[in-house]
Amino acid sequence: MLHIILNGCFGRMGQELQKEINNSEDLTVVAGIDRDRQEADFPIYQTLADATETADVVIDFSHDSSVAALVDQCVQKKLPVVVATTGLSEKTKQKMQEASRTIPIFYSANMSLGINVLIEALQKITPALEEDFDIEIVEKHHNQKKDAPSGTALLLADSINDVCQEKKDYVFGRSGKENTNPINEMGIHAVRGGTIPGEHTVIYAGNDEVIELKHTALSRGIFANGALKAGKFLKDQNPGMYSMSDLLK
Structure with a gap:
């Protein structure tokens, strides 16, 4: 016991x-x-x-x-x-x-077993993709969550950065009309609304192809x-x- x-x-x-x-x-x-x-x-x-x-x-x-x-x-x-x-x-x-x-x-910034298996997957595929793919993270949570971006989004970003040969600079949301969006930036975007327990999507966007890895907490x-x-x-x-x-x- x-x-x-x-x-x-x-x-x-x-x-x-x-x-x-x-x-x-x-x-x-x-x-x-x-x-x-x-x-x-x-x-x-x-x-x-x-x-x-x-x-x-x-x-x-x-x-x-x-x-x-x-x-x-x-x-x-x-x-x-x-x-x-x-x-x-x-x-x-x-x-x-x-x-x-x-x-x-x-x-742990996230106690979900699934999120932590996702981290292992991200660390396996990032070295093969980082040179040619932009990497962005979108996270969604309920409207009572105080911190943004979520600790999990930062955990995912850090796990990606740990295996990158060229470290990414974090950009928290994007605004403005003169953005150059270089490949060494990683955008981290927060959505707050309703009762969403937690949703995190990591996007690898290359020329004419996109890979998305997503974890959704249903409760x-x-x-x-x-x-x-x-x-x-x-x-x-x-x-x-x-x-x-x-x-x-």
Whole structure:
């Protein structure tokens, strides 16, 4: 049985995680962390520091502003943590790197297994195409999403750039009448509307041919499923920084 503390338990993803956990016989929530005070089947605390329950892992779907403090508290309690919150600052990422010397930390800008398999595919085809194909990314999300472009769009762009011989300069949307659109630019475009859980399309556009690789999230359940797999994986790991590439090996 995996004993979980949910950070951000009443947010959209926190509630999605509760559904997945309730349908599993080998997962249980022992405590929740949230500023909101609602009724739950487990104790609710304002911060992890207040929690007294014994747990195997903390799973975080919260707000980027709260992640640094959570990581500090996980270090104090010697608790592994899965950070699934997006839009993290470089300062917070650096804190996570430092904390990973003491505790296991799992971080991914996208917890979907499909997105991470897509990354592997992009890294295989990009070297053959980069010289002759323009590369653009279009991402779509619901109208409540605060950050743009999405962390996943940046994750895809970085994974492409990692295997490019000539690194791409990111252009966030395109406007103006004198654009030259050189091949060493990668456009990243954000759409916000309705209740779209998440859609990412990577376009390779060459002369007279176009290749598109697309991932569509039909529900938030895929992110909850990936985070729970990460939690199971992290339980028995040594201190260090882990990602989906480690889980998929």
